Amino acid sequence: MSKILEGIGISHSFGGLRAVDNADIHVEQGEIVGLIGPNGAGKTTLFNIVSGALQPTEGKIFFKDEDITGMKPHLICHKGMARTFQTTKLFTNLSAFDNVKLALMFGNPERKITRKDAEKEINQLFAVMGMLSDRNKPVKDMSLAMQKRLEIVRALATNPQLLLLDEVMSGLTPKELTQCMQLISQLRNRGITIFMIEHVMQAIMGVCDRIIVLHYGSKIAEGTPAEIVKDPTVNAVYLGK
Amino acid sequence: MLISTIFEKRKFAMTMIVLSIIILAVVPLFTPPYAIIYLITILMYVILTLSWTMFSGPTNYISLATAALFGVGVYASAVLNDVLPLFVVVIISGLLSFLLALSIGLLTLRLKGVYFILFTFGVTALIRNSIQWWETHITHTVGRHLVSPGNNAVYGYLVVIYALTLIFIFLLKNSSFGMALQGIGENEDAAEHMGIDVTRIKVIVFAISGIFMGMAGAVMATRWRYIDPNTAFNPLLSFLPVLMAIFGGTWLLGGPILGAVIFTVLQQYLITEYPYFYMLLMGLILVLVILFMPGGLLTLVLKLYIQLIILWAKTKWNWQVLTTRWKEQWRPQVAMRFAQWRLRWQWRLGRRR
Amino acid sequence: MLQNLPDILVTGLILGGIYALIAVGLSLQYGVGRVLNVSHGEFILLGALSTYTLYTKLGISPIIAIAIIPPVLFIIGYILDRTLYNYLRKKAPNADAFSGTSLLASFGLIFVIQNLMLLIWDANLKGYSYLNHSVSILGSLYGLNRLLALAVAVGVSVIFYLFIRFTRLGKAIRSAAEDPNTAQIMAVNVKQVLAICFGLGSALAGLAGILYSMMFELAAGKGIELTIVAIVVVVFGGLGSITGSLIGGFVLGLVTSVVNFIDPSLSLVAFYLIFILLLLFKPSGISGRKIHAD
Numbered sequence A: 001m002s003k004i005l006e007g008i009g010i011s012h013s014f015g016g017l018r019a020v021d022n023a024d025i026h027v028e029q030g031e032i033v034g035l036i037g038p039n040g041a042g043k044t045t046l047f048n049i050v051s052g053a054l055q056p057t058e059g060k061i062f063f064k065d066e067d068i069t070g071m072k073p074h075l076i077c078h079k080g081m082a083r084t085f086q087t088t089k090l091f092t093n094l095s096a097f098d099n100v101k102l103a104l105m106f107g108n109p110e111r112k113i114t115r116k117d118a119e120k121e122i123n124q125l126f127a128v129m130g131m132l133s134d135r136n137k138p139v140k141d142m143s144l145a146m147q148k149r150l151e152i153v154r155a156l157a158t159n160p161q162l163l164l165l166d167e168v169m170s171g172l173t174p175k176e177l178t179q180c181m182q183l184i185s186q187l188r189n190r191g192i193t194i195f196m197i198e199h200v201m202q203a204i205m206g207v208c209d210r211i212i213v214l215h216y217g218s219k220i221a222e223g224t225p226a227e228i229v230k231d232p233t234v235n236a237v238y239l240g241k
Numbered sequence B: 001m002l003i004s005t006i007f008e009k010r011k012f013a014m015t016m017i018v019l020s021i022i023i024l025a026v027v028p029l030f031t032p033p034y035a036i037i038y039l040i041t042i043l044m045y046v047i048l049t050l051s052w053t054m055f056s057g058p059t060n061y062i063s064l065a066t067a068a069l070f071g072v073g074v075y076a077s078a079v080l081n082d083v084l085p086l087f088v089v090v091i092i093s094g095l096l097s098f099l100l101a102l103s104i105g106l107l108t109l110r111l112k113g114v115y116f117i118l119f120t121f122g123v124t125a126l127i128r129n130s131i132q133w134w135e136t137h138i139t140h141t142v143g144r145h146l147v148s149p150g151n152n153a154v155y156g157y158l159v160v161i162y163a164l165t166l167i168f169i170f171l172l173k174n175s176s177f178g179m180a181l182q183g184i185g186e187n188e189d190a191a192e193h194m195g196i197d198v199t200r201i202k203v204i205v206f207a208i209s210g211i212f213m214g215m216a217g218a219v220m221a222t223r224w225r226y227i228d229p230n231t232a233f234n235p236l237l238s239f240l241p242v243l244m245a246i247f248g249g250t251w252l253l254g255g256p257i258l259g260a261v262i263f264t265v266l267q268q269y270l271i272t273e274y275p276y277f278y279m280l281l282m283g284l285i286l287v288l289v290i291l292f293m294p295g296g297l298l299t300l301v302l303k304l305y306i307q308l309i310i311l312w313a314k315t316k317w318n319w320q321v322l323t324t325r326w327k328e329q330w331r332p333q334v335a336m337r338f339a340q341w342r343l344r345w346q347w348r349l350g351r352r353r
Numbered sequence C: 001m002l003q004n005l006p007d008i009l010v011t012g013l014i015l016g017g018i019y020a021l022i023a024v025g026l027s028l029q030y031g032v033g034r035v036l037n038v039s040h041g042e043f044i045l046l047g048a049l050s051t052y053t054l055y056t057k058l059g060i061s062p063i064i065a066i067a068i069i070p071p072v073l074f075i076i077g078y079i080l081d082r083t084l085y086n087y088l089r090k091k092a093p094n095a096d097a098f099s100g101t102s103l104l105a106s107f108g109l110i111f112v113i114q115n116l117m118l119l120i121w122d123a124n125l126k127g128y129s130y131l132n133h134s135v136s137i138l139g140s141l142y143g144l145n146r147l148l149a150l151a152v153a154v155g156v157s158v159i160f161y162l163f164i165r166f167t168r169l170g171k172a173i174r175s176a177a178e179d180p181n182t183a184q185i186m187a188v189n190v191k192q193v194l195a196i197c198f199g200l201g202s203a204l205a206g207l208a209g210i211l212y213s214m215m216f217e218l219a220a221g222k223g224i225e226l227t228i229v230a231i232v233v234v235v236f237g238g239l240g241s242i243t244g245s246l247i248g249g250f251v252l253g254l255v256t257s258v259v260n261f262i263d264p265s266l267s268l269v270a271f272y273l274i275f276i277l278l279l280l281f282k283p284s285g286i287s288g289r290k291i292h293a294d
Helices: A043-051 A073-079 A096-107 A115-128 A144-156 A174-189 A201-207 A225-230 A232-239 B002-008 B010-030 B035-059 B066-079 B086-108 B113-139 B151-173 B176-186 B188-193 B198-224 B236-248 B254-273 B278-292 B297-315 B319-352 C002-031 C040-058 C062-091 C095-120 C144-166 C168-178 C180-186 C190-215 C223-237 C242-262 C264-281
Strands: A003-014 A017-028 A032-036 A058-063 A081-083 A162-166 A193-197 A210-215 A218-223 C134-137 C140-143
Touching: A003 A043, A003 A193, A017 A043, A017 A058, A017 A193, A032 A043, A032 A174, A032 A201, A043 A081, A043 A162, A043 A193, A073 A081, A073 A096, A073 B188, A081 A144, A096 A115, A096 A144, A096 B176, A115 A144, A144 A162, A144 A174, A174 A193, A174 A201, A201 A225, A210 A225, A210 A232, A218 A225, A218 A232, A225 A232, B010 B035, B010 B151, B035 B066, B035 B151, B035 B176, B035 B198, B035 B236, B035 B254, B066 B086, B066 B113, B066 B198, B066 B236, B086 B113, B086 B151, B086 B198, B086 C264, B113 C095, B113 C223, B113 C264, B151 B176, B151 B198, B176 B188, B176 B198, B188 B198, B236 B254, B236 B278, B236 B297, B236 C095, B254 B278, B254 B297, B278 C062, B278 C095, B297 B319, C002 C040, C002 C144, C002 C190, C002 C223, C002 C242, C040 C062, C040 C095, C040 C190, C040 C223, C062 C095, C062 C190, C095 C223, C140 C144, C144 C168, C144 C190, C144 C242, C168 C190, C168 C242, C223 C242, C223 C264, C242 C264
Parallel strands: A017 A218, A032 A193, A032 A210, A081 A162, A162 A193
Antiparallel strands: A003 A017, A003 A058, A210 A218, C134 C140
8 A cells, every 4th residue: 555645744833832843644545644732733734734724934845755745735635635524614605515516616627527527417416415405405503413424525625535534423413423434334344545633532533544643743643443542642642541 | 604605606696787787778768867976876885896796706705996996997097187088098097907916916816814904004195195295296286177977977887887797706706716716715724735826816806896986987087077085085985885884785786786876875974964973974874784794785685585495394374373383382482482582681780790 | 225224224123113113003903803904094094183183282292192083083983893893703603704894894884084184184284393493303303293203103013012011911812812702711701801902002003093194194085005114114023023023013104215215105115015915925925924823
């Protein structure tokens, strides 16, 4: 398996605050990798650096062996990376369908998509997520769980090979949680690599192949769920044992 | 507010557009000759407000450069007035304003929105000062005269520019570009992560909005017949379109037009009665609109309309049902609201002691 | 030009002081309250015109005016923030919406204040001369009024710099300007702190106006140019950085003095050229601070 994502020596400072400190991360193609750490550990900052929303003050990022450090987010998206956001950033003035349509039209610049094809594809995407009946709902009327699913649909519309999920499981009921975990496995089976920030331990342990642990911006541990649970540093810092 | 899509449906918009153009073209035949001067001023503001709304409406990037883009057209027209036919001058002016807007956009729209606003704020003064300096020191011709093709021709040109502006906005709104623009206004980060080249779209739309402003400027210069840097780059022309658009409501086609018509009429009246007072009033109105009517007049009217429709559906205007409703629901609601309001102020004032 | 150097320097420092006061005022309002107060220049002009009237009609010298006008403008600014901007803050669904509405409200205020000034004073150029006799220092002649303005401008700037750097309240304001969330965590009464900062900004504008009136001719329409100066200096210093605005003010004051020596009508052009260069190469200004890091 090749490394689809690699970050070497990534650091980012906000003025005097060092949010990410010399982090080396990598994700292999086809993996589901989890990123955990206490609040303020720098997880979303790392995501922002990977997706192009932020430029690292030091370090380099490689996506599919190409240096994407400092590249603008829309170009990174065209190269095959998509993400969701911790606080959902949906277009509330548009319907769910239009949210996805925008992503489809602009996330795939190599293809010329006609209106009919677009409709078909979008409906397919909604069906995969089990949201076909909700596709014309206004975003404002949707529950949080549905909004999070919509964000995933929107990300999928850009045909990504790497999907970054930022806390998609928070605020879900146990049933929704299991559904979401199943969904993530399904996505991996369709060939999408997943890199996810999560606080919900059950989800992380149940679905991830590998876990990276961040603390005050540095990587303090990395390994399979079984290894992480036993790691003494992680236990001291995060799991509270 | 998806109920509003009734009014955004294409057929409705298209008929209204065509209707308005026809009405405008035909109106001068039925009105006394001096009314056309009035109509020219109204049309000018309508075009400016529509052009401003084209970009600043959906994106919320507030452009304060309208006077600069308009003024460039005015000046180009004055310089080329006896050199080229008006038709060509108008097109060249549109192009020049396009280039100016393009430059401003390329410079500022790749950065945070603050920079755009701050830059456009002073750009009018900058260009005015520069041209004044140039004309004083180099060409020695402060103030220029133009030959007018006659008010009817001026009016005709404006109707055409109005039509072009409106058609362009209509096409934009109904394209994926228009939707992307709205997305950018709502959440630029998300839009960018979806593969939308936000900078490019912003720059292009802003640049195009300048075209119509420049063309209008070129035409209006011939109407005024004498221009100098101060009349061409009048900061009021940056202010009034903003006021008109916000007042009318920026998210529908009709909003800016309504705002422009209402305020031009208001301005023409006030400027004769209270020449020193009316700008104060306009500024005050903008502040009040921002405070209490941020969606604009059209939003207010729409909300009222929807409430009336719901009421009709529930009561079908049955007098008995309405009176019982008043007695049992509305009057106590109003009374309770008022009591709440009174209590809140009593508490606030009481706390001070 | 060499023999004019001390003159250019003195003018530069005076201008620098005035610009620093103007910019710091705007920076306080934008950095802490997140209000893009484009009517700042009108406040400056208000202070300037008031000084003119106080001196020519009531015989109150500009020195005394320093004790009168800034406090009055502080109160006006404080009330404005507590009522207008606070209302907008409450109603806005997010920070971006507030920055839009507050800008538009400030924009509307420009025309309200400008027209009030036109009504009270008229549109003609005004000026007065105060302490116009010259004093000889190191062989060159300097106008006493200019020396006074220099002393006040530099003095207040230094005091303000010390305040913002070393006092507790100063540091609090500075960090609140860099990260508005801090203001919420620190301040017991957020509304009060925001309004005080806004009022302080208006007071500084008034002070700058007093100094400006001592040096230049006034006209009711000059507010916009003064706002542009404030904007360019603040961008130069870095949006949100108060010390940046202080330093930037003096730097750009000296630049303006040099440009004025060559051709005074080119100063606005020079300012905008600097603005353009900043936008092209270093929009975060000399302090390099990135605004709203989130």
